Amino acid sequence: MSGEGRPPIQFLLSDMDGTLLLPDHSLSQRTVAAVRALREAGVWFSLATGRPPRAMLQQIEALGVDLPTAAFNGGTIVNPDGSFLVRHHLPVEVAITALALLSPQPQVEVWVFADGEWLLRDPHGPLVPMEQHALGYAPVVVERFDEYLPRIDKIVAASANTEMLMELEARLLTQVEGRAQASRSQPRYLDVTALQANKGQALITLAAFLGVPLARTAALGDGGNDPAMFRQAGLSIAMGQAEAAVKRQADLVTGSNVVDGAAEAIERFILPR
Structure with a gap:
């Protein structure tokens, strides 16, 4: 969903590599500040990535994420205490x-x-x-x-x-x-x-967990595993360096991760005005 008439976003689910993270896998201060501003505005924020849970801990801490997070493209959803909300192994x-x-x-x-x-x-x-x-x-x-x-x-x-x-x-x-x-x-x-390990299902699960209608969710990503959540979100945003096939499936396109495109998307499209 796009346009001025869309409802306010209550929950943003974001990819990590190629989206929130710079090419060297670090977080810029602008991105950290944008996520902090989301939380201060009462907008929930979490992560969905192909990474394993163990490889998300540093970013979870740096961004202050206190919600369940989706690893393995949504195959595993981990509660803040380390227990599993969802876990699907490959047949x-x-x-x-x-x-x-x-x-x-x-x-x-x-x-x-x-x-x-x-x-x-x-x-x-x-x-x-x-x-x-x-x-x-x-x-x-x-x-x-x-x-x-x-x-x-x-x-x-x-x-x-x-x-x-x-x-x-x-x-x-x-x-x-x-x-x-x-x-x-x-x-x-x-x-x-x-089969159940996709970011679209992760978005559905986390939105239900939070009690947020899908129309008030947003998804942000750059890879071929991200359109699954684009299709479920009320607002979908692709990174500027994403392949054309990914960008075509998003409502909006922001800058690349090299120029803090994720922070730009949060500032321009997500934060309440």
Whole structure:
């Protein structure tokens, strides 16, 4: 929903990487101040990200988030005390299918998130250092993923070859249709999660938890996993550097994360005037 006649926003759900965070994964003072201004104005704020819960703690503290937050694209919703409001694991048969497709690809690093750990077989993959910096903790090296199959929160295919990831996304979607989600959270990352693990469902769950009508919610993001919440929100805002297909699905477009586009969106479109 867009236009001057839209109802006031009571709850904003925001993506993290590529949205709130700068390219070096830090938060600008302007963004921190914008989120603080939201809270002072009585507008609820929370996070929805492809990250695991463990990799959200620093940002939750810095932004003063005191609501449940959505990790793994909404597959896990964590209460402030660390307990789970929602948790959906990837079906075993889907995990087997995804690993069979992704593992043989020569330019793809396959990461598995389960039991609170980041699991991989090759610690020397070129994208590992960047991911370790973003998450704030090191991976656990394993020979096989078999023992984790019943408890997988997310599988990630990481590659600098974005065209290959787009092809793999299309192939995987045909194989897991109706059983799981497959979307690129960032150009280099293809996420595979449970069918219920999408940011749209996370927005619905959190809005119901808060007692806020969806028409009074807003969603802010930049990746291929964000239009799911755009479709549910009363107001949807895409970041300026998002792919054209993502921006087409949003009501409004703000600046890029390099120029504090998230703070700009909060100041211009969300905060009560």
